[in-house]
Amino acid sequence: MANAGRTTTETSASKTRLRDTHALGQSLWYDNLRRGLLVSGELEALVAAGIRGLTSNPTIFEKAIVASADYEEALRALVGKGLSPPQIYEELAVQDIRGACDLLLAVYDESGRVDGRASLEVLPELAANTAQTISEGLRLTRLVGRPNVMIKVPATPEGIPAIRALTTAGVSVNVTLIFSLLQYEEVMEAYVAGLEERVAAGGKLEGLTSVASFFVSRVDAVCDRQLAKKIEESAKTVPTDAPRAEALMGKIAIANAKLAYELYLGLVGSARWRALVAKGASPQRLLWASTGTKDPRYADTMYLDALIGRDTIDTVPPATLAAFIDHGTVAATLGTDVEGAHATLAEFAALGLDLSRICHGLLADGVKSFTASMASLLGAVTARRAAILEKAAGRQRDVLPAPLAAAVDAEVLRLAATEAPRRLWQGDATLFSADPTYETSIKSRLGWLRVPALMQTKLAELAAFVAEVKEAGFTDAVLLGMGGSSLAPEVLALTFADQAGLTDKTGLRLHVLDNTDPAAVARVDEAVEGTGKKALYIVASKSGGTIEIKAFERFFWQKVLSQNEGDVAGAGACFVAITDPATRLGQLAVEKKYRRVFTNPADIGGRYSALSYFGLVPGALLGADVAGLVGTGAEMAAACAAVVPGVDIAALRLGVILGVAAKTGRDKLTLVTSPEIASFGSWIEQLVAASTGKEGKGIVPIDLEPVGATSEYDDDRLFVYVRLGAGDAAQSRAVGELEKAGHPVVYLQLEDRAALGREFFRWEVATAIAGAVLGVNPFDEPNVTEAKLATSALLAAAQTQTEGDAGKLTLPEDVVGPRDGERILAHLASAISGDYVALCAYFPRTEAREALLTRLRVAVRGRARHATTIGYGPRFLHSTGQLHKGGANNGVFLQLTAEAPVDLAIPGEAYSFATLRNAQALGDLQVLRRRGRRALRVALGADVDAGLQALVEAVETS
Numbered sequence: 001m002a003n004a005g006r007t008t009t010e011t012s013a014s015k016t017r018l019r020d021t022h023a024l025g026q027s028l029w030y031d032n033l034r035r036g037l038l039v040s041g042e043l044e045a046l047v048a049a050g051i052r053g054l055t056s057n058p059t060i061f062e063k064a065i066v067a068s069a070d071y072e073e074a075l076r077a078l079v080g081k082g083l084s085p086p087q088i089y090e091e092l093a094v095q096d097i098r099g100a101c102d103l104l105l106a107v108y109d110e111s112g113r114v115d116g117r118a119s120l121e122v123l124p125e126l127a128a129n130t131a132q133t134i135s136e137g138l139r140l141t142r143l144v145g146r147p148n149v150m151i152k153v154p155a156t157p158e159g160i161p162a163i164r165a166l167t168t169a170g171v172s173v174n175v176t177l178i179f180s181l182l183q184y185e186e187v188m189e190a191y192v193a194g195l196e197e198r199v200a201a202g203g204k205l206e207g208l209t210s211v212a213s214f215f216v217s218r219v220d221a222v223c224d225r226q227l228a229k230k231i232e233e234s235a236k237t238v239p240t241d242a243p244r245a246e247a248l249m250g251k252i253a254i255a256n257a258k259l260a261y262e263l264y265l266g267l268v269g270s271a272r273w274r275a276l277v278a279k280g281a282s283p284q285r286l287l288w289a290s291t292g293t294k295d296p297r298y299a300d301t302m303y304l305d306a307l308i309g310r311d312t313i314d315t316v317p318p319a320t321l322a323a324f325i326d327h328g329t330v331a332a333t334l335g336t337d338v339e340g341a342h343a344t345l346a347e348f349a350a351l352g353l354d355l356s357r358i359c360h361g362l363l364a365d366g367v368k369s370f371t372a373s374m375a376s377l378l379g380a381v382t383a384r385r386a387a388i389l390e391k392a393a394g395r396q397r398d399v400l401p402a403p404l405a406a407a408v409d410a411e412v413l414r415l416a417a418t419e420a421p422r423r424l425w426q427g428d429a430t431l432f433s434a435d436p437t438y439e440t441s442i443k444s445r446l447g448w449l450r451v452p453a454l455m456q457t458k459l460a461e462l463a464a465f466v467a468e469v470k471e472a473g474f475t476d477a478v479l480l481g482m483g484g485s486s487l488a489p490e491v492l493a494l495t496f497a498d499q500a501g502l503t504d505k506t507g508l509r510l511h512v513l514d515n516t517d518p519a520a521v522a523r524v525d526e527a528v529e530g531t532g533k534k535a536l537y538i539v540a541s542k543s544g545g546t547i548e549i550k551a552f553e554r555f556f557w558q559k560v561l562s563q564n565e566g567d568v569a570g571a572g573a574c575f576v577a578i579t580d581p582a583t584r585l586g587q588l589a590v591e592k593k594y595r596r597v598f599t600n601p602a603d604i605g606g607r608y609s610a611l612s613y614f615g616l617v618p619g620a621l622l623g624a625d626v627a628g629l630v631g632t633g634a635e636m637a638a639a640c641a642a643v644v645p646g647v648d649i650a651a652l653r654l655g656v657i658l659g660v661a662a663k664t665g666r667d668k669l670t671l672v673t674s675p676e677i678a679s680f681g682s683w684i685e686q687l688v689a690a691s692t693g694k695e696g697k698g699i700v701p702i703d704l705e706p707v708g709a710t711s712e713y714d715d716d717r718l719f720v721y722v723r724l725g726a727g728d729a730a731q732s733r734a735v736g737e738l739e740k741a742g743h744p745v746v747y748l749q750l751e752d753r754a755a756l757g758r759e760f761f762r763w764e765v766a767t768a769i770a771g772a773v774l775g776v777n778p779f780d781e782p783n784v785t786e787a788k789l790a791t792s793a794l795l796a797a798a799q800t801q802t803e804g805d806a807g808k809l810t811l812p813e814d815v816v817g818p819r820d821g822e823r824i825l826a827h828l829a830s831a832i833s834g835d836y837v838a839l840c841a842y843f844p845r846t847e848a849r850e851a852l853l854t855r856l857r858v859a860v861r862g863r864a865r866h867a868t869t870i871g872y873g874p875r876f877l878h879s880t881g882q883l884h885k886g887g888a889n890n891g892v893f894l895q896l897t898a899e900a901p902v903d904l905a906i907p908g909e910a911y912s913f914a915t916l917r918n919a920q921a922l923g924d925l926q927v928l929r930r931r932g933r934r935a936l937r938v939a940l941g942a943d944v945d946a947g948l949q950a951l952v953e954a955v956e957t958s
Contacts, residue, residue: 002193005012007173007843008757010151011850012207012820013732014876016331017050017324017325017327017328018049018050018051018332018704019050020329021050021308021314022050022052022889024308024309024310024330024331024332024334025309025310025311025312025332026308026309026312026313026314026334026835027053027111027115027285027312027313027314027889028051028052028313028314028315028316028321029051029052029053029055029117029287029313029314029315029316030043030046030051030053030054030055030056030314030315030316030318030321031054031056031060031289031291031315031317031318032054032056032060032120032318033055033060033061033064033096033097033100034060034061034063034064034068034070034096034316035064035068035070035071035074035092035095035096036068036070037589038096038099038100038103038154039070043103045102045804047103047107048862051118051321051794052104052107052115052116052311053104053107053115053116053118053301053315053871054113054118054119055118055119055174055213055289055315056078056093056096056097056098056099056119056120056121056288056958057121057152057369057370057373057529058121058124058370058373058374058377059369059373059680061089061092061093061096061377062373062374062376062377062380065092065377065380065381065384065643066380068595069645069922071092071384071916074091074092074095074386074390074480075088075381075384075385075428076205078091078092078391079384079385079388079389080392080667085378085379085382085385088381088385088898089377089378089381090626092381093120093139094143094144096118096146097118097119097120097144097146097149098452099143099880100118101117101118101144101146101147101148101149102146102445104116104148105146105148106116106293107296108147108148111767112282113147113148113209113282114209114282114285115206116148116150117149117150117152117172117174117209117211118146118149118944119149119150119151119152120144120149120150120151121142121151121152121176122136122137122140122151122152122153122154123136123374123378124154124321124367124370124373124374125369125371125374127154127156127158127159127367127371128156128158129158130158130159130161130162132318133153133158133159133162133849134162134165134166134169135834135939136253136944137151137153137162137171137173138166138169138171139172140387147207149172150172150173150210150211151166151171151172151173151174151369151458152173152174152175152176152213152341153166153174153175153176154175154363154366154367154370155175155176155177155178155183155184155187155212156177156179156363156367156881156925157188159175160187161190162192163175163187163191163194163210164190164191164193164194164197165194165782166195167190167191167194167195167198167202167205167208168194168195168197168198168199169198170203170204170208170598171208171437172207172208172209172210173191174210174211174213174287175187175190175191175210175211175212175284175608176213176289177213177214177215177362177363177367177370178212178213178214178260178354179213179215179218179358179359179360179362179363179366179908180256180356180359180360180943181256181259181260182215182265182356182359182677183359183482184212184260185263187212187284188212188263188264188284189269191210191212191284192267192272192273192276195208195276195775196276198493199276199279202520204280205276205279205281205282206280208281208282209282209283209284209285209447210284210285211236211284211285211286211287211293211313212284212287213285213287213289214254214257214287214288214289214301215289215290215362215366216254216257216307216736217253217290217291217292217293217303217338217949218253218288218290218294218362218366219252219253219256219358220250220251220252220253220294220295221294221295222253222358222362223248223252223348223353223355223358224249224250224295226353226358227245227246227248227249227351227353228245228249230242230245230351230353231245231246232557232919233674240591241351242351242752243821244351245346245351247346247347248294248347248348250297250298250302250529250771251344252344252345252348253303253343253349254302254303254306254307254341255340255342255344256341256355257286257288257307257334258307258335258337258338258341259284259338259341259342259345261286261309261312261334261335262309262338262828264283264286265289265398267843268311268350268375268398268463269629269952277640283311283604285311285312285313286305286311286313287312287313287314287315288303288304288310288312288313288314288315288778289315289628290309290810291303291304291314291315291316291317291320292316292317292319292320293320294364298351300319300323300486301320301323301324301327301328301329304316304320304324304328305328305329305331305332306330306333306334306500307334308330308331308333308334309335310332310334311334311448312334313766314828322425323540329830335733341858343655344561347375350926352916355420355500360839363452363615363693365670370554370657372887375847379638379643380643381640382638383638383639383641383643384641384643384644385638385865386635386636386638386641386644386783387638387639387640387641387644387649387650389635389639390635390636390639390650391648391650393749394749395650395750395758396650396653396654396746396747396748396749396762397746397747398653398657398745398746398747399741399744400657400738400742400744400745401744403664403745404657404661404664404666405518405895408656408657408660411656411659411660411773412647412652412656413647414654415646415652415656415769415772416645416646416647416652417646419616419646420644420646420652420769420772421567421640421641421642421643421644421646421649421652422642423641424446424449424642424765424768424772424904425446425449425641425642426642426681427442427443427446428623428787429442429443429446430925431772432771432775432776432777432778433775433776433777435777438777440832441777441779441780442777442779444602445603445604445605445608445779445780446603446605446779447601447603447604447612447896448462448604448605448608448609448611448612448764449637450637451601451604451609451611451612452465452611452630452633452634452636452637452757453634453637453767454601455611455613455616455630455633456631456634458616459626459627459630462616462617462620462626463620465596465617465620466507466620466621469508470508470620470712471742472573473507473510473534474534474535474536474574475508475532475533475534475535476508476509476510476511476527476528476534476535476536477508477509477510477511477535477536477537477538477618477621477622478510478511478513478524478528478534478536478537478556479510479512479513479538479540479618480513480538480549480553481512481513481514481538481540481541481549481614482514482537482541482546482548482549482608482874482875482878483607483686483690483878483879484542484605484606484607484608484609484610484614484686484687484878484879485540485541485542485549485606485609485746486512486513486514486540486875487579487595487607487616487682487686487875487879488609488610488614488615488619488683488760489510489512489540489615489618489619490512490514490616490679490682490683491610491677491679491680491683491756492510492618492619492622492624492629492756493511493512493618494679494681495624495676495677495679495753495756496619496622496623496624496625497622498751502834504766506623507620507621507622507623508536508621508622508623509515510618510621510622511527511528512618513552515844515845515872515873515874515875516548516550516874516913516916516917516920517518517842517843517844517900517914517917517918518902518903518904518912518913519843519844519900519901519902519916520844521552521555521682521903521904522902523844524719525527525556525559530762531919534574535562535574536574536575536576536595536621537553537556537557537574537575537576537577538576538577538578538617538618538621539552539553539575539576539577539578539585539589539594540577540578540579540614540618540715541578541579541583541585542579542580542583542600542604542605542609542614543580543585544579544583544584544586544588544607545581545583545584545585546872547788547791547916548895548916549585549793551643551906551909551913551916552907553575553588554907554908554909555906555907555913557575557592557905557907558573558907560574560575560827568573568592568593569593569830570597570955571592571593572589572592572593572594573595574588574595575592575594575595576594576595576596576597576598576617577589577594577596577597577598577601578597578600578614578617579597579598579599580599580601580602580611581602586599593613596813596912597599598613598617599613600612600613600614603777604765604877604934607681607686607690607691608687608689608764608779610683610760610761610764611629611630611633611757611761615760616630622817625753625754628752628753628754628755628757629754629756629757629760630757632754632755632757632758633760633761634757636757636758636759636761636765637680637761638649640652640705640762640765649765650762651761651762651765651766651769652765652766652769654746654763654765654766654769655765655766655767655768655770655772656769656770656773657718657744657746658688658692658699658718658766658767658769658770658771658773659699659769659770659771659773659774660773661718661744662692662698662699662718662770662773663773663774664695665715665716666715666716666717666744667687667698667699667700667716667718667719667834667888667890668700668702668716668717668718668720668836668867669699669700669701669702669718669720669773670702670705670713670717670718670720671684671685671701671702671703671704671720671722672707672720672721672722672731672734672735673720673721673723674722674723674725674727674750675728676724676753677722677724677750677753677756678704680722680756681701681703681704681722682703682704683760684701684763685701685703685869685879685880686876686879686880687739687763687879688701688767688770688876688882689701689879689882689883689887690769690781690784690878690879690880690882690883691768691770691771691772691778691779692767692771692776692778692883692887693768693882693883693886693887694776694777694780694781694782694783694882694883694886694887695775695776695886696886696887696888696889697775697776697887697888698774698776698883698888699770699869699885700836700869700883700887700891701869701880702717702836702869703869703870704854704870705854705857705861705867705868705869706854706857706858707731707734707735707738708861709737710737710738710741710860711739712861712865713738713743713865714833714865714866714867715743716832716833716834716867717743717744717867718744718746719735719738719743719744719745719746719747719930720745720746720747720748721735721746721747721748722748722750722759723747723749723750723751724750724752724753725751725752735747740763743931748762780928781878781882782882782886783882783885783886783927784877784878784881786884786885786927787802787877787885787920787923787924787927788923789923790922790924790926791916791919791920791923792920792924793917794918794923795911795915795916795919798911798919799910799911812922812925812929812937814936814937815937815938815939816936816938816939817935817938817939817941817947818939818940818941818947818950818951818954819950819954820938820953820954820956820958821954821955823936824894824936824938824951824954824955825954825955825958827892827934827936828860828863828892828894828955829894830934831864831866831934834890835866835890835891835892836862836866836867836868836869836890836891837853837857837868837869837891837892837893837894838864838868838869838871838880838884838892838893838895839853839856839857839868839869839870839871839894840871840873840876840884840892840893840894840895840896840924841853841870841871841872841873841896842873842874842895842896842897842898842917842918842920842921843872843874843896843897843898843940843944844872845872848945849944849945849948850870850949852945852952853870853948853950854870855952856868856948856951856952856955857870857955859952859955859956860955862880863955866892871922873917873920873924874917874921875922877920877924884928884933885927885928885931889931889932889933891933891934891935892934892940893928893934893935893936894935894936895921895924895925895935895936895937895938896938896940896948896951897918897921897937897938897939897940898939898940898942898944898947899942900913900914900917900943901942903915910916925937938951
C-alpha cells in the first residue's frame with residue numbers, strides 16, 4: 001500500500017474516505033483474497049476501516065497460490081489426502097471464501113444482508129454451457145454453506161439464462177464481465193425475471209441479492225488504442241478528426257458507466273420493480289470492476305473518483321485502494337453530467353468507432369483470460385502437488401559429509417532466493433553467467449522443459465505409426481544416430497529388451513548404430529539380413545549434417561535401393577527421419593520419399609532430447625512403455641515447475657550437489673546403476689560431460705566402473721546410486737560401505753522401468769542447475785566442432801593420397817604397442833591426485849572387450865586410486881569428448897586403436913568407413929594434444945582382442 005509504514009486502519013484519513021464514500025451510498029469492496037489476509041488479521045483491519053465486501057477470481061487465486069507461501073501447509077495436507085489438482089483448488093478456494101464470509105458476517109447483518117459478501121467463481125470453462133453453470137452454481141452455494149456467499153457467473157449469452165435460473169433458485173449472483181449497455185440490460189432482465197419466478201413459485205426473497213460487475217478500465221484501454229489509431233490515420237484523411245479523437249481519450253469507460261447507472265435508475269423507478277420491493281426484493285447494484293488505472297497518464301484514482309453514487313459498489317484492487325485512501329476525492333460524481341456522457345459516446349460513434357463491437361470483443365477476451373488464469377492456476381496446483389508427492393515418495397535422498405552438506409544447503413537457498421526455477425523456465429541467461437553471448441544459445445535450447453507435455457499429445461500418433469509399420473511387415477528397426485540421438489534409444493532398447501520386442505514380439509527388434517568402424521556397420525547389416533526379416537531405418541539427426549549419419553544413411557540407402565531394383569518409393573518406404581525443421585535431412589527425406597519425417601522442436605538440444613521424438617519414436621517401435629515414460633517425465637516436469645519453490649525441487653538439489661561437489665574437488669560423479677538399467681549411466685555420462693565440461697571446468701561422470709572397496713577411492717568422488725526396485729544386494733552393500741566411510745552418496749529410486757522418464761527429466765534439470773553453479777552454459781558444445789573440423793581436414797588430406805595409401809593417414813610418431821608396458825605405465829604415472837584416466841576405444845564394443853577394458857580400469861584404479869572412464873569412438877566425441885577438450889586438464893588419455901581387417905565403401909564419398917573412423921581417431925588425438933592434454937595412442941593391431949589382452953596384462957603385472 002501507499003504510505004509505507006502505515007496500515008489502512010492507522011490513519012483517520014483511511015476511515016474518513018472509506019466511510020464518507022459509504023455515506024454517499026457506495027460500498028467499497030476489496031478485489032483481493034489470499035490465505036495470508038485472513039490469518040494475519042489484515043482483512044479484518046480492512047473491514048474495520050470500512051471495506052464492506054470482497055471479490056476474487058481465478059487470476060487473483062493464481063497469484064495468491066503462486067506468489068505466496070500462504071498455502072504450503074494446506075497444500076501438503078490436501079495432497080496427503082490424495083486429492084486431484086481441481087479438488088485441491090476447490091478446497092483451498094472454498095476455505096478462503098468461507099473464512100472471508102465469516103469475517104464479513106457482521107457487515108452482512110448490519111447492512112440488512114446486502115453488503116458483507118464474498119464471491120466464488122463458477123469455472124470459466126463453463127461460460128458457454130448454461131446447464132452446467134446452473135448446476136455448478138447450486139453446488140458451490142451448498143458447498144460453501146454461508147448465507148453471504150455470492151456465485152460469480154459471466155454475462156455471456158449462455159450465462160444470462162443461468163443467472164435467471166440461479167436467482168429463481170435463491171442463489172445470490174455476482175454477474176461478471178459486463179462491458180456493454182446491451183449486456184447490462186439483459187442482466188437486469190435476468191435478475192428481475194428470476195425474482196418474479198421465485199415469488200411465483202412461493203419462494204422468499206429475504207437475503208437474496210445480486211450485483212452487476214460492470215468493467216471500466218479495460219474499456220478505456222481498448223478504446224484509447226482505437227482513438228490513437230484514428231489520430232494517426234486522420235493526418236492522411238480527415239485532419240479535423242485528430243483533436244476530436246484526442247478529446248475522447250480516457251473518457252469512454254466513465255461515460256459508458258454513467259449511462260449504465262442511468263439504466264439502473266430507470267429500472268428501480270419502475271412499477272415492475274416497486275412490486276418486487278413490496279415482496280422484499282433487494283436491488284441488483286452496479287459494481288464497478290476493473291477500477292485500477294492501466295494508463296500511467298491518468299490519475300490512479302480516476303475511476304473511483306468519477307463513479308461514486310448511491311446503490312453502487314466499487315471493487316478495488318490493493319494498489320488502487322491504497323491510492324484512494326491516500327489522496328482520493330470523495331464526492332457524489334456518478335449522477336453528474338449524464339448528458340455529457342451521452343454526447344461523449346455519440347461523438348465516439350460519429351468518428352466511426354463501434355463501442356458495442358469493442359465490448360463484445362472484451363467479453364470474449366475476458367472469458368479467455370479467466371479460462372487461461374484457471375488453467376494456469378490448476379497448473380500451479382499440479383506443480384506444487386507433484387513436488388510434494390515427489391518429496392514424500394523419497395525417491396531422492398542424499399547423505400553428505402557435513403561441510404559439503406552445509407555448502408549445498410546454502411547454495412540451494414541462494415538459488416531459491418534468486419528464483420532459479422523461474423529463471424530457468426524463462427531462459428534467463430544470467431542464471432548461468434553474465435556473459436551476454438550465452439543469451440541466444442540458452443533461450444533457443446529450452447524446449448526440453450516442455451516436451452513431456454507436448455509428447456503426451458503425440459502418444460496416439462506414435463501408436464498409429466507403430467501399427468502401420470507392423471502392418472507393413474517390418475520386424476527390425478535400425479537407429480542411425482550419434483550422441484544424444486542414439487544414446488536414449490539405446491537405453492530403451494537395452495532396458496525394455498526382456499519385456500518387449502526380443503521376447504514377446506509386441507514390438508520390433510531395435511538395433512542402434514553409432515560407430516563408424518566398418519565392423520560395427522557390418523554387424524548391424526548382418527543382424528537385419530535373413531529370411532523373415534524386414535528392416536526400417538531411422539535416420540536421426542538434429543542438424544541433418546552430421547558426417548557419421550550421412551555415411552550410415554548412404555550405405556543403407558544404396559543397399560535398400562538395390563533390393564528394390566532402383567524403385568525410390570519402395571526404398572523410401574523403409575526409411576524414417578527424425579530431425580529439426582528445415583534441415584537437409586528433412587529435404588532429403590522428401591526427395592527420397594521416406595515413409596515418415598518426424599519433425600522435432602528446434603529448441604531441444606540433442607543430449608536433452610530423450611523424451612522427444614528422438615527417444616520416443618524408437619522406443620515406441622521396440623514396444624517400450626512410452627506412455628509411462630512420458631507420464632513420469634511430465635510428473636517430474638511439474639515437480640520442477642517455475643512456481644515450485646526452489647527448496648522443494650529435488651532435481652534442483654541434485655544439480656546443486658553435482659556443482660558444489662565439483663567445485664570442492666569431488667568432480668568424479670561415480671554412477672552405480674542396477675543391472676537392469678545399467679545402460680542409463682551412459683546417457684547420464686554424455687548429458688553431464690558435454691553440458692558441464694567447458695571453460696576449464698567440468699564434472700567427470702564415471703560409468704560402469706565396478707564398485708570397489710572404500711580403500712580404492714580417493715576423496716574426489718561423489719557417488720550416485722540409481723536403483724531399480726529392491727536393487728542388487730551386492731551393489732547396495734558396497735554403496736552402504738562407501739557411505740559409512742564418509743563418501744557423499746545420492747540415492748535415486750525407480751519403482752519400475754517406466755520411471756526412467758522421470759529420471760531423464762530429473763537429470764536434465766539437475767545438469768542445467770549444475771551448469772549454473774559452475775558458471776558455464778550447459779547447452780552448447782564448443783569443442784565438439786573443433787574435433788569435427790580436425791576430422792574433415794584429415795579426410796580431405798586422405799583423398800589426395802594414392803589408392804594404395806588411402807585410409808592409412810599419417811600416424812603420430814609416439815604410437816606404442818600394447819606390450820610396451822614401460823611407455824604405457826610411464827604415461828599412466830603422469831596422473832596425479834584428482835586426475836582421471838580415460839580409455840578412448842576406436843573399435844566396436846563386444847562383451848569380451850568390455851570385460852577386458854573393465855579389468856584394465858580396475859588395474860589402473862588399483863595402482864593409484866584414479867577414476868577411469870571408457871568411451872567408444874566416435875560416439876564419445878559427441879559426449880565426453882567435449883569434457884576431454886574443454887574441461888579441466890585433469891585427464892590422462894589412452895587412445896586405443898585397431899586395424900580394420902574388412903572395410904566398407906561409403907556410397908558417394910571418396911573415403912571408406914575405415915578411413916572415416918581413422919580420421920576421427922586421429923583428429924581426436926590432434927585436438928587433445930593441441931589443448932595440452934596428456935594423450936597416448938596404443939595401436940592394438942589387427943587382432944583387437946589379443947591386443948587388449950596384452951595391454952591388460954602389461955598393466956596388471958607391472
